[in-house]
Amino acid sequence: MLLRSLRGLVEAGVEVLLVVPEPGPLLERVAAQGVEHRVLPFPVLRKALLSPRGLAGLVLGAPAEHRRLRAVLREQRPDVVYVNTLTLPHWLAAARAQGVPAVCHVRELESASPRAVTRTLTAPLLAAGTVVANSRATAAFLAAQHRRLAARTRVVLNGFDFPPAPEGPRRAAPGARRRVVVVGRLSPRKGQDVAVRALAALVGEGHDVELELVGSVFRGYEWYEDSLRALAAELGVADRLLLPGFREDVWPHLLDADVVAVPSRLEPFGSVAVEAMAACRPVVVSGVGGLPEIAEDGAGVVVPPEDPAALAAALGGLLADRAGADELARRGCRSARARFTLDRYRAELLDVLAAAARTRGA
Known part of the structure; x- marks a missing residue:
């Protein structure tokens, strides 16, 4: 979904800087879409950190990470910070400290994890002005962790660029498995x-x-x-x-x-x-x-x-x-x-980001 989101923003005339924690094949596809990008190491919430001990270590290292990310925001002066996943919590805190509106797009639903873990995992969303959830179920999960998230969460269903529809349902040959x-x-x-x-x-x-x-x-x-x-x-x-x-x-x-x-x-x-x-x-x-x-x-x-x-x-x-x-x-x-059209998805996402950008300095 990230590539679809980026392409929609670029086609709408939005100036985008993509920051990723490490190089990888994604950057080649991003570059092909004309998106400026930068590699900047920063913590990502891997599954190994989804434990009380792992999350505690992440919290202890937060101040130093926030200072580094705030320096990037001072340099770039963005209108809005769009965080594409729940697993990059430091960007939300840094954006809030820097006075930049932040939007977090949540595509994760960790309802099987202990409640102490899920509440800690979702707590950084309280620093976001707007939260985008990919389903009503995800939105309900977030609100169950922190009631304050309910009022700032908007559901934007994923969008797809489908191939042409087939002529109809499959017709297996008679007697075929x-x-x-x-x-x-x-x-x-x-x-x-x-x-x-x-x-x-x-x-x-x-x-x-x-x-x-x-x-x-x-x-x-x-x-x-x-x-x-x-x-x-x-x-x-x-x-x-x-x-x-x-x-x-x-x-x-x-x-x-x-x-x-x-x-x-x-x-x-x-x-x-x-x-x-x-x-x-x-x-x-x-x-x-x-x-x-x-x-x-x-x-x-x-x-x-x-x-x-x-x-x-x-x-x-x-x-x-x-x-x-x-x-x-x-x-x-x-x-x-x-x-689930791609045009609908991009229009709704752009609307969310534009509304967030208008709150800067408010």
């Missing part, structure tokens, strides 16, 4: 193990179906991919589990799906659900985070999280009822392409 696709980082949060158990239930009910898990693991989580393979072998469906790894372009995989499942245990928004709907594929999502918002008004099927039987029942119903699945796919496609 049906396919359920799950796209996302292989992680316990994404619930691929729930999908494997649902696959076994479907096969046990007589469905000729396979499961494709598109994605790879973060370093250190190789054990999870191994556990998925072991679980499939244990349940007798190893020959029906496809693991193609990471794919930069997931659109072809969505088009190859009879049904797309998003069985997440935790999901602030749910981009894959939107993209699958835009690809005119029926979607089944777990009822967590922002996923029910995407599937509302009958655009998708919502099932309880961590419930393989419920997921299997929903998938099986769609596999058995092609007419019903086709109607769900068309309804989801219309919803996704109407609600």
Whole structure:
């Protein structure tokens, strides 16, 4: 979403300086869009810091970091500081101390963490004049941590530059094995193990179906991919589990799906659900985070999280009822392409930033 945001700002005539903590492949794409950028090391809230001890260390080092960042703000004299993630808290404090309006775009929903951790993690948002949340669920999570955040939070749903819509739902060849696709980082949060158990239930009910898990693991989580393979072998469906790894372009995989499942245990928004709907594929999502918002008004099927039987029942119903699945796919496609446009997203974000800039010196 950062690249989409930057391009929208540049096209609107906004002068942008992107500051990142370390070099990486992102900078090449940023430069191609004509965005000025600078590498300036500063702390990022990695997962390893999401503990009382880790957060305490971050707080102790804050004064020195704030002085460095304030020096950058004095040099640049920005109208507004836009922080693209909750994991860069020092910029919010530095901007407030320097008298520069700050907007933080929150795309994280750490509801599974201890409350002491989530309250500390979200406390820096109190230094932001405006908070942008990527879903109503994220906004509600923030307000539950600090009630004062409710009045300053605005929901801006993600926007997408979709490929052209396919002519209609997938038409598998007669007698061909049906396919359920799950796209996302292989992680316990994404619930691929729930999908494997649902696959076994479907096969046990007589469905000729396979499961494709598109994605790879973060370093250190190789054990999870191994556990998925072991679980499939244990349940007798190893020959029906496809693991193609990471794919930069997931659109072809969505088009190859009879049904797309998003069985997440935790999901602030749910981009894959939107993209699958835009690809005119029926979607089944777990009822967590922002996923029910995407599937509302009958655009998708919502099932309880961590419930393989419920997921299997929903998938099986769609596999058995092609007419019903086709109607769900068309309804989801219309919803996704109407609600999650890139133009709408950029206009709403620009409106938030312009309103924040007008408060400078007020």
